[in-house]
Amino acid sequence: MSARAAIVVTGTEVLSGRVRDRNGPWLADRLRELGVDLAYVTIVGDRPDDMETALRFMAEQGIDLVLTSGGLGPTADDLTAEVVARFQARPMVLDEALAGRIEEIVRPLLTRWPNLDPEAIRVGTRKQATVPEGAIVLEPVGTAPGLVVPPGVMASLSTHGPTVVVLPGPPRELQPMWGAAVRTDALREAIADATSYEQRTMRLFGIPESEIAQTLREAEGQGIELGKLEVTTCLKRGEIEVVTRYELDTAGVYEAFARVVAERHEDTLFSTDGSTVDEQVARMLLKRQWAIAVAESCTGGELAARLTGPAGASQYVAGGVVVYANEAKVALAGVDPRLIEEHGAVSEQVARALAEGVRARMGTDVGVGVTGVAGPGGGTEAKPVGLVWLSVAGPEGAVIVRSVNLPGSRADVRDRATTVALHLIRRLLLGEADS
């Protein structure tokens, strides 16, 4: 039996959905690297009883390691350290030296915001430096220290409870602190039973999820022992992701399964190494030393934002134009106004003109044009909400043009159209242009 972990995310703002939890996913990856099995992620509000009940539940399930995020701020509604102390049956004590170190950290704030009340700062600092007795302190990255709290003596359990790692809520504080947490003996002991897993990801674009279900059945029919693998499939931004986790000695079973997928889905399998279409496009543009520029209408800047997301994007993204108004399509991407008049802004002709126009104007190797009806209004019978025309133009007249009818909300249509655009760019870079 492998070591098992759970994550408790605290904060009414997360529970109520006002803030998205970015720590659960990140910590899940870190646990996987350690070979620890993640069983639950539970989100609770800033209510001490609910949090303590969640911790008790984890203890009763025999969880070895609990990671908490959030609830370490200077405000009175941040109660994680106190709740964990009670759960581990440890008193809270003020760590004077730690209070001094936090004070040093917050001092610059006083110059940045000269109207701050020093008393407010002092109260907050001492609150953050009050920790469960016997806890290992993880030095603050922001102002909040993290904690590794070894199990206390718990009357209700025959065995000892889990080790609890208490981490701050902001990802840029939590993430740099993780390394220190992993180096503590208390955490190492809690996960002594970890096993090593391998995880592999395949990605497909352009088929429904039921096809993958059938492929899994076929693989089993061929005698491949899928029971030895943990295969999960999911539809994500229009792509199918097949993630398989397995113990190292069943690598052969995975290889056989991967071969079946590759055979059955030759046309649509675009990644066998887990790389995303964004990464593939970035890699190919860099390798060819090609520059790209985009002219987008309905996606409103999302395609440019996605292309410029990775570090180093300035090496291959020259820029782009967001041409919402028809005048902008003419002025910024050089679209012939007669094309818009004749065929409408959402048309094959305008998509082509956008791709070719931005390519010529910005002197890049690749140009991309996207024009569609994102909705919720603006749809007609001939051009309904979700209709998007896309074009990618490359050197020597290479061009790809496609239209798609995308389902969902305005945000869905914009997001999906961006994904389709990236797949068309990928195809052009692979030399699969229409002409």
Next chain:
Amino acid sequence: MSARAAIVVTGTEVLSGRVRDRNGPWLADRLRELGVDLAYVTIVGDRPDDMETALRFMAEQGIDLVLTSGGLGPTADDLTAEVVARFQARPMVLDEALAGRIEEIVRPLLTRWPNLDPEAIRVGTRKQATVPEGAIVLEPVGTAPGLVVPPGVMASLSTHGPTVVVLPGPPRELQPMWGAAVRTDALREAIADATSYEQRTMRLFGIPESEIAQTLREAEGQGIELGKLEVTTCLKRGEIEVVTRYELDTAGVYEAFARVVAERHEDTLFSTDGSTVDEQVARMLLKRQWAIAVAESCTGGELAARLTGPAGASQYVAGGVVVYANEAKVALAGVDPRLIEEHGAVSEQVARALAEGVRARMGTDVGVGVTGVAGPGGGTEAKPVGLVWLSVAGPEGAVIVRSVNLPGSRADVRDRATTVALHLIRRLLLGEADS
């Protein structure tokens, strides 16, 4: 005691963080509308035992209503209906009529993807139509039906367990199905004890969270009974959000608290009605019938994407240029190349030139320029990673220019810079230009 609910999100892809849960937050809002108290959101993988344990935990906490999302697909790893049936002690039965209706829905897929295997479809369809006995079926929006499963007889509990509403994972299937779920008697009975809450949101920009903590202490010092309110504060994309929930008869306490916040934070409180800066900017642009255009470098399209996100954005967004390369700054936004040479691309002068240039080129009322070092590379001592210059230019020479030093990763810097830009646009629209 109010009715209490919990949400169980299923799916290894969500637990492992590969897919973001969008249903928990959405359902949290719906529960709030119903006056139901949400206690827990728990994410479990596609492992039946873990899911059943989570359901049992909720039952033991006296939860009245459990909402599940996900695990209703045609693939064998989708097991929610089966697990809920076991939990509610109800056998699984094939609903032939439902199978027929699902078949009607999937038939068009066969024409869209002519290579699909009809047998794969049939197996998946029958799996999706096998439901717990006595469950109320919610008609499919995609191919998966939802379920309202009344409590079964549970030996381990003295009282009856919760009603479980089983919903599909894709938000665009789950959301339209919710209305039908709410109309069932089973759900209505489960939440018969709901109380009415009011929720109000204030937003502030430009102060640290500890200042709000101090304001809460001052309000208490003035005799305002904050214990009667549920106040949560959080830092979100550089803004502070203060959300307060209270029962209707304590509205007076909230009003007194809100007055203290307004007095102490006159300069930084920008929203007392929960509106976001995005909404305020959209509203003011519409009201003035002003058009806006942006020229952005380090934010790479994110500002344009955020401005064009709301429905109807085409009424006030003319477009934008993403000017990553210096040549693009010159060619698309008309920046004088000598400015770049003399002051560098990240400078007050270039930010001004971008704002004024895009405003002139696109003939809009407002122009915005953003140029900065998003990182992780490219920083220098004089211009470190996180330095961003922003400018907003309006009619009659009105202009705002600011520089900020933003902390965090490349993604953080891009995101925060976009938020700062929106606040500067808001200030210009309020007539608070520097000149």
